[in-house]
Amino acid sequence: MDKTFASAAAAVADIPRGATLTVGGFGLVGVPIVLIRALLEQGASELEVVSNNCGVDGWGLGVLLSSGRIRRIIASYIGENREFARQYLGGEVEVELTPQGTLAERMRAGGTGIPAFFTPAGVGTVVSEGGMPWRYSPDGSVAIVSPPKPTQRFDSLGESREYVLEHAIRSDFGLVRAARGDRHGNLVFEKSARNFNPLAAMAARVTIAEVDELVEPGELDPDEVHLPGIYVDRVIQLTPEQSAERPIEKTTVRSREGAR
Template identity: 65%
Template sequence: MTATKLIESAAESVADVFDGACLAVGGFGLAGIPWYLIEAVLEQGAGDLTIVSNNCGVDGAGLGLLLEQHRVSRVIASYVGDNKEFARQYLAGELTVELTPQGTLAERMRAGGSGIGAFYTPTGIGTLVADGGLPWRYTTDGGVAVSSPPKEVRRFLGKDMVLEEAIRADFALVRAAVADAAGNCRFHAAARNFNPLAAMAGRVTVVEAERIVEVGALGPDDVHLPGIFVQRVVALTPQQANRKLIEKRMTRPKTIDRVDFQRQGSGDGLDP
């Protein structure tokens, strides 16, 4: 019999997040983020947090809520995005920001979950990523208080490569489309981007799931994240599961362009 990993509420699932904890958080922009786990951390009160995520939400939503309450002291991300408060805190010297190439960030989390301490990659060679000097924290008057150190570079396969350390977080917060009580998860479309990687990086991984199914209902090919990486699962209500926002909605009228093909005597017997 499989022991259940289902937790009654988001609040209960993050009750032990402590001041100074490192959180790996899934999603990209607002797509696939764990809305309710983030808000539960906000309500819970933990501060001085390190956030590992592709970005840090937007003003007034997602991880942006924790930033606005000054609950975050360090961010490891690939870009600032449209979050004005994120940019303001960084440039004002209120926040330490370690900008990391997006693919490198993904691999650092995957490596942490796989027990790999570090790896070499050509990404960043010839730039401040490898050579050091990226501003991690500014002074209040615009000077650089802390900058990135130079990293070890070695040559493999005829290429210079830089050593990048794996990331291991105290907690991981992710959102899945489907999960079972054993923690096996399936992600929908773009939500599969950083969620499995963040989940792997967490020592304690908490999943908010849009739908819960019986153990065994997910076929082997449908499991994007094995339950071995998950410690807690929170079931969302249908109303909560429908909460899916994006940063900017950009649409255009739908048109169908008709393309007429003219056979050129190919003799293939195919209709246009």
């Protein structure tokens, strides 16, 4: 039952070329940066990544993207990553943009054995009707567009509404970041760092977690566990230096009254 690995390099060593990854994090919060860097060093390429966003230039998933390791991305937004935008518009990477709540539910569904579900999000837009650019050609023309999705009307609370069918997401590997974990893989996330991490873990066939603090089985109060160890296959403990790396995506400051 001891799921700990000696290093991030050992934990990601068998991720092959062309693997699909679900990766936790929102912006720069809760990002498994140590595992991402280990995967960069490992050399796997042609990856398909599922994550809320693709990091920023030079950090998070952005380091894999700038190195040309990512073939396709399923995400909610491009965000502040200029390299992401450049590669997408230049036809170097395929991008499937998905409503944020739908993306979360697609991963959760994948982790709970639900193959597909209906949602009102995106009905009447290119999300359901198709035509969203997935890949551009180098000349700027659209090479691949999203297909139309099945829709159906349902009566809910006395109201008839149209819903679109969305398919669950399952990945080969999941990379997540937690505040605390035990050797059985039970994880506790810190406040907003929980974000997409439990869902990315649930959707993966093999989940790898980096934790700030590693404790022995039984030390975590069962009521505090956010993700049970059944969803986690490998755990690595971060060093104090690795845990302390917590960049801020945007710093907003104001002058203090009376300050000079």
